[in-house]
Amino acid sequence: MSQETRASRLEPELRKAHLVKATLVCLKRHGFQGASIRKICAEAGVSVGLINHHYAGKDELVAEAYLTVTGRVMSLLREAIDAAAPSPRARLSAFFRASFSGEVLDPQLLDAWLAFWGAVKTAEAINQAHDHSYGEYRAILAQALTQLAETQRWADFDADLAAIGLSALLDGLWLEYGLNPATFSPEQGIQICEAWVDGLQAGGFRRRL
Numbered sequence: 165m166s167q168e169t170r171a172s173r174l175e176p177e178l179r180k181a182h183l184v185k186a187t188l189v190c191l192k193r194h195g196f197q198g199a200s201i202r203k204i205c206a207e208a209g210v211s212v213g214l215i216n217h218h219y220a221g222k223d224e225l226v227a228e229a230y231l232t233v234t235g236r237v238m239s240l241l242r243e244a245i246d247a248a249a250p251s252p253r254a255r256l257s258a259f260f261r262a263s264f265s266g267e268v269l270d271p272q273l274l275d276a277w278l279a280f281w282g283a284v285k286t287a288e289a290i291n292q293a294h295d296h297s298y299g300e301y302r303a304i305l306a307q308a309l310t311q312l313a314e315t316q317r318w319a320d321f322d323a324d325l326a327a328i329g330l331s332a333l334l335d336g337l338w339l340e341y342g343l344n345p346a347t348f349s350p351e352q353g354i355q356i357c358e359a360w361v362d363g364l365q366a367g368g369f370r371r372r373l
Contacts, residue, residue, distance in 0.1 A: 179214075179218070180218055180228070181232075182208060183204070183208055183210070183214075183215060183218065183219075183225065184225070184228055184229045184232050185208075186204050186205075186207040186208035187199065187204050187225055187226060187228075187229040188229050188232075188233070188276050189207050190203050190204050190207055191226070191229065191275070191276050191279040191280075192272055192275040192276055192279070195279050195282065196226065196279045196280075196282050196283040196286075199222075199226070199279070200222070201215060201221070201222050201225075204222075204225065223283075223287035223288070223289040223290055224289045226279075226280070226283060226287070226289075226290055227287070227289040227290045227292065227293040228293075229276075229280075230280045230290060230293040230294065230297065231293050231296070231297065233273070233276060233277070233280075234293075234297035234300075234301075235297075237268060238297075238300060238301065238304070240262050240265065240267060240268065241259055241262050241263065241301075241304060242304070243262075244258040244259060244261065244262035245258050245259055245262075245304070245308070251315070252308060252311035252312035252314075252315055253312060253315075253361070255308055255311070256308050256309075256312060256361060257354075257358065259304070259305075259308060260353075260354045260357040260358065261354060263334055263338070263353075263354075263357075264341075264350035264351075264353045264354050265350075268338070269338070269341060269342070269345075269350060271342060274338075274339070274342030274343075280293075280294070281294075298331070301331060302324070302327045302328060302331050303327075305326075305327035305330050305331060306323045306324050306326070306327035307323075309321075309323045309326050309327055309330070309364075310323040312361070312364075313364075316365070318364070318365075321364075321369060322369045323369075325369050326364065326369040329360075329369070330357070330360065330361075333356070333357065333360055334357065337353045337356060337357075341353060
């Protein structure tokens with residue numbers, strides 16, 4: 165039985181997962197521009213017709229891959245928060261530890277993420293996937309920061325703005341670590357994030373009148 169025959173006999177969701185996996189391999193290997201439908205088909209061992217049966221084109225398939233990757237990362241972060249002690253600071257600390265875990269710092273994940281980022285402004289489907297994923301990511305941070313502000317009784321705290329700042333810090337650290345892991349250790353990355361939260365007491369994210 166050929167690889168394509170086996171793939172075509174899979175349940176639809178498993179078949180789509182198989183295509184997404186092949187897409188991620190091609191993105192890591194060739195980047196967004198180089199990851200053509202034909203290369204993805206060759207990696208998956210399927211015909212172009214099978215991909216067209218599930219997706220309108222390459223952009224939609226890459227967007228699906230983007231959501232798959234970010235969905236896995238979000239699940240890891242949520243699981244870490246849920247398993248933490250109930251205090252808001254402990255939940256934030258768990259979020260930081262998960263953000264610098266081995267799975268999230270996987271170099272292959274960086275390659276795929278760079279390909280996604282490079283495609284965000286060139287394909288509407290991928291742009292929408294990005295907006296959805298980062299909206300969810302910032303919402304998790306904003307909720308945790310709001311709970312912290314309430315326990316600390318910070319007046320006029322702008323949790324949404326603070327979440328944007330913390331998200332940018334985490335993205336920058338994650339990217340820098342991916343490009344050169346010798347720059348800092350995961351433990352130091354966590355330390356930087358903890359220090360950032362400590363600095364909130366100074367009131368840098370108070371709402372402006």
